Amino acid sequence: MDRGPALQALLPAELAALAGIELVDARRLVSCIHNRGGLPARCPPTIRRVALDAVRRAGELPTLEVIERRASELDPFVKYAFRTPDGREVETVRIPLEKPGRFSICVSSQIGCALGCAFCATGQMGLQRNLETWEIVEQLRLVRAELPEGTRAHGVVFQGMGEPLANLERVLAAIRVFSEPSAQSIDRRNITVCTAGLPAGILRLAREAPDVRLGLSLGDVREGRREGLMPIERAHPLSEVLDAVAEHARTTRSAPMWAYTMLAGINDDDDAAHALAATLREFTDRVGVRPRLSLIPWNRVEGTPFERSADEALAAFRVALRERGVGSIVRYSGGSDVDAACGQLARSQPLSQLGRGRLHQ
Ligand code: SF4
Structure with missing residues (x-):
């Protein structure tokens, strides 16, 4: 019907x-x-x-069924699990921002993901399907309806399940609703779309949503290394992706966010820091816009061979970057006890049974 x-x-x-x-x-x-x-x-x-x-x-007002909402005991994150009308499950995370009373809502754009990044729980699921525009919008509508009184949704980040640029038509439609004053009224500058690197989508985002921020997941920048972590490198090498990111930065005049997931013994040594610093400086010199670099301590994903970088390795990595003139922030990735941290969203099992899952890194 x-x-x-x-x-x-x-x-x-x-x-x-x-x-x-x-x-x-x-x-x-x-x-x-x-x-x-x-x-x-x-x-x-x-x-x-x-x-x-x-x-x-x-028309109709379909909704997602809230099947679980889990508040972290470690930090004030809340992870939601929703069931779609066709019986699939999708996750959304409410992230408290530094300023009290403000939240960023991390939304999913697909159920599963075809890109298969090795360190990401969603990537292990494969792609089940794209989310419809209303299913993306509904995640924010439902989470926002439950915000404590006197608090508000300040921003939205497309860093949940899925590659948003692979479902761009619907993501753009959802962004229009998010930013519409009579609807969700989120300032577009507080909306970030994070990609593993789809050049055509990056260019389209620059054209059609220039005031939305771009995030790029790097994994590794060294030739031959990135491919092992992010198979998308075979179709779109980092150099091609960075050309698109450069074009995005020139068009929008806004700095991209570069996200670097730290994996022990894989991409956290001095050589990796050197390569990352060189890539970032070359980009800055060429484009005239300096990316904001976020280092993400990896969160465990069951069934993967990786380990989280030790705190000392992370600190040494930052020093190595700084010595080469590159500043970084360490993204605090909370909620790991409810699998709400970056890299940990995967609705293959109920939250209660989920060992360690997956978010888009
Ligand atoms: S990191 Fe993002 S693009 Fe890569 S598999 Fe996970 S959800 Fe997909």
Whole structure:
């Protein structure tokens, strides 16, 4: 049975056209959907009854079933598991920001992922399917509805399950809803799309969503090494990806975030730091924009051969970078006791049985 369009995925102008109502009513109804939990049962005085009825007839408000919400005991992360209408499972993480009362919501864009990064739990699942626009939007809508009073969703990061640039059409549509003032009203500069490196998608993101930030997962920058961690290197070598990232930076004038997942004995020695520093400096000199470098201590993923870099190795790596003129931040990756940390989202089992899973790194 055709359920009709999912109303939470529509902008006011789209809703107005679909239902044949005035834009002012559409805006108010979009606001009801996103900020008051759904369409009102009775028509409030600000909205015409005929408009509400028309919207009810025009589409549906499907939702995701919350099957688990787990608060970390180590830190104030909350990991959500949702079930889609076709019985699949997807994960979302609420991440507290440094400034109290603000959260970033880490959303998934696919169920599983085809890119198969060796250090990532989602990558071990393979791709099950793309998420629909409404399924991406709904993750934020549901998590935001449960925020403690007086707090707010400050940003969104596409760093959950899946490669967002492989589902870009829907990701762009979701970004439009996220940033629409009458819907989720998230400042686009606080939305980050993280990719393992799909050049065409990076260029399209620069054209169609230039004020959204770009994150790039590196794994390793040394020739012959990156491929072992990130098979996408075979299709799109890092040099090609960095050309696209350079074009993105020139077009948007915003600095990309480079994410470097630290793996003991694999990419955390002096040689790796040297190569990373050289790559970053070459990029900065060539493009005139300096990437922000985030080092991510790897979180254990069951069934993979990796180990997390020791704290001493991480500190030495940072010193080696600094000696070559490159600053870095260590991304605090919390929630590891509920598999909410980077690299740990994988809904192959219930959270209660999940040993150590996977987030897009
Ligand atoms: S790190 Fe990202 S792109 Fe790589 S397998 Fe995991 S979800 Fe996919």
